[in-house]
Amino acid sequence: MVLHPNEILETIKMVTNENLDIRTVTMGINLLGCSHPDIDTLNRNIYDRIMRCADKLVSTTKDVQNLYGIPIINQRISVTPIAIVAESCGADDLVSVAETLDRAARDTGIDFIGGFSALVQKGMTPGDLKLINSIPQALAITKKVCSSVNVATTKAGINMDAVALMGRVIKEAAELTRDSGGLGCAKLVVFANAPEDNPFMAGAFHGVGEPDCVINVGVSGPGVVNSAVRALENPSLGDISECIKKTAFKITRMGEMVGKEVARRLNAQFGVLDLSLAPTPAVGDSVAAILEAMGLESCGTHGTTAALALLNDAVKKGGAMASSSVGGLSGAFIPVSEDEGMIKAVQRGSLTLDKLEAMTCVCSVGLDMIAVPGDTSASTISAIIADEMAIGMINKKTTAVRIIPAPGMEVGDMVEFGGLLGSAPIMPVHPFSSETFIARGGRIPAPIQSLTN
Amino acid sequence: MPSSRFVVTVIGLDRVGIVAGITRVMAEHSVNIADIRQTIMDDLFTMIMLAEVKSENFDLALFQQAMTAIGEELGVQVIVQHEDIFRFMHRI
Numbered sequence: 001m002v003l004h005p006n007e008i009l010e011t012i013k014m015v016t017n018e019n020l021d022i023r024t025v026t027m028g029i030n031l032l033g034c035s036h037p038d039i040d041t042l043n044r045n046i047y048d049r050i051m052r053c054a055d056k057l058v059s060t061t062k063d064v065q066n067l068y069g070i071p072i073i074n075q076r077i078s079v080t081p082i083a084i085v086a087e088s089c090g091a092d093d094l095v096s097v098a099e100t101l102d103r104a105a106r107d108t109g110i111d112f113i114g115g116f117s118a119l120v121q122k123g124m125t126p127g128d129l130k131l132i133n134s135i136p137q138a139l140a141i142t143k144k145v146c147s148s149v150n151v152a153t154t155k156a157g158i159n160m161d162a163v164a165l166m167g168r169v170i171k172e173a174a175e176l177t178r179d180s181g182g183l184g185c186a187k188l189v190v191f192a193n194a195p196e197d198n199p200f201m202a203g204a205f206h207g208v209g210e211p212d213c214v215i216n217v218g219v220s221g222p223g224v225v226n227s228a229v230r231a232l233e234n235p236s237l238g239d240i241s242e243c244i245k246k247t248a249f250k251i252t253r254m255g256e257m258v259g260k261e262v263a264r265r266l267n268a269q270f271g272v273l274d275l276s277l278a279p280t281p282a283v284g285d286s287v288a289a290i291l292e293a294m295g296l297e298s299c300g301t302h303g304t305t306a307a308l309a310l311l312n313d314a315v316k317k318g319g320a321m322a323s324s325s326v327g328g329l330s331g332a333f334i335p336v337s338e339d340e341g342m343i344k345a346v347q348r349g350s351l352t353l354d355k356l357e358a359m360t361c362v363c364s365v366g367l368d369m370i371a372v373p374g375d376t377s378a379s380t381i382s383a384i385i386a387d388e389m390a391i392g393m394i395n396k397k398t399t400a401v402r403i404i405p406a407p408g409m410e411v412g413d414m415v416e417f418g419g420l421l422g423s424a425p426i427m428p429v430h431p432f433s434s435e436t437f438i439a440r441g442g443r444i445p446a447p448i449q450s451l452t453n
Numbered sequence: 454m455p456s457s458r459f460v461v462t463v464i465g466l467d468r469v470g471i472v473a474g475i476t477r478v479m480a481e482h483s484v485n486i487a488d489i490r491q492t493i494m495d496d497l498f499t500m501i502m503l504a505e506v507k508s509e510n511f512d513l514a515l516f517q518q519a520m521t522a523i524g525e526e527l528g529v530q531v532i533v534q535h536e537d538i539f540r541f542m543h544r545i
Contacts, residue, residue, distance in 0.1 A: 003539050066513055069532055253543070
């Protein structure tokens with residue numbers, strides 16, 4: 001097969017001008033064998049196990065990056081949900097486990113470690129409760145640890161006690177990280193139907209159905225899709241879909257090759273390729289910009305949900321054709337703080353919380369990296385979570401909430417997180433109370449699976 | 454490494470000595486040129502080479518550094534990538 005100069009130049013253009021990258025190489029590590037009733041032994045087991053698996057992760061990804069000339073932005077680790085690993089542990093809180101994870105993350109040189117997590121969709125065990133209560137403190141004193149809690153599934157319904165609890169946990173996490181704008185909440189996500197093989201933080205954890213040690217790769221290129229769509233001359237929406245599909249195909253092929261090579265060198269299994277359009281604060285690397293390229297004056301206006309549905313579906317179709325290992329959360333992400341187009345749309349007044357919620361019905365995740373006033377009540381946050389969980393539960397899809405009640409801030413302010421987390425304009429929430437609804441607790445039953453309409 | 458062929462891409466404003474400078478560094482690292490092609494893209498000088506490496510103890514990182522350095526000297530961008538990325542990315 002002869003290499004074609006145009007293909008070579010196209011690849012180089014994607015990388016140098018359009019921010020094409022492997023967003024993350026994530027090593028999933030099974031920690032089930034680390035369980036121990038004594039917390040010190042548990043911590044030692046966890047640290048040793050992570051170091052044993054991941055000590056070469058960073059150097060290997062750097063080598064592969066050089067080999068192919070494709071930038072790999074983040075190296076991450078996800079571990080078995082700590083609530084399960086520490087269930088047998090006698091300690092009162094699990095903050096020290098988070099510190100252990102943080103230390104292992106620092107010593108391996110990775111960017112984030114995910115899995116300070118619990119799965120409580122149908123009810124909580126004592127271990128789950130201990131973990132959830134430890135989250136605010138754990139996120140305040142660690143730098144690299146990310147936490148997630150799955151509170152709903154289509155099969156189990158929504159655990160509204162957990163939803164109510166998470167509202168309070170988020171408030172406390174914000175309060176304990178007051179000096180950094182509530183940064184703790186940016187590392188905490190509440191899920192419905194959480195996937196077990198997602199390489200994207202803060203929601204990454206290593207599911208119990210996964211192999212012992214696995215490499216999952218997250219590829220991203222909103223900039224590439226954006227410039228491909230913008231290069232079309234007066235296209236129909238069908239033409240746009242076709243163009244996105246082809247671009248997604250190329251991005252996926254690249255990611256799969258890189259992921260397999262990293263896995264081979266580390267002696268780990270190759271898991272999934274998560275083909276997602278995950279924006280960055282860089283100009284042009286924006287999902288909102290793609291929607292606007294389709295002909296919307298500003299993201300959030302009428303037609304945005306339809307445009308996003310087209311985009312999300314085309315991305316998946318292109319990816320599914322290119323690789324048999326597409327998994328995770330594949331699709332388009334719409335985090336507000338990490339997308340310069342979304343930030344502008346909020347500031348213009350075209351994008352609101354309600355519209356974002358509607359958009360989450362047709363895209364990958366959910367209400368992601370949204371900052372709300374610091375005085376937003378815990379019950380309002382729980383109610384926002386409940387709405388989003390209901391969308392996931394009924395529509396048999398993953399949804400998530402990563403919301404930051406930025407302490408001391410009001411609508412119109414900007415909260416800065418720096419790096420890939422970006423900066424978020426404070427968005428208004430409805431002033432009416434949901435207190436009584438959230439206080440009722442209990443479980444919203446799982447939906448009927450027939451009579452769909 | 455499954456194959457030791459690399460694509461070297463040189464992009465920049467045309468001037469005297471680009472080919473001479475680049476190929477000299479390649480020779481110094483015992484990198485052979487299997488194929489070479491020049492094209493003009495948006496008024497830019499673009500040279501694409503397929504480079505072959507026979508040596509067992511070839512240090513890719515060192516070679517990439519040297520190529521970047523000579524590129525900076527000549528005012529062009531030099532990129533060295535394993536050929537598989539192009540084979541895999543665009544076609545089934």
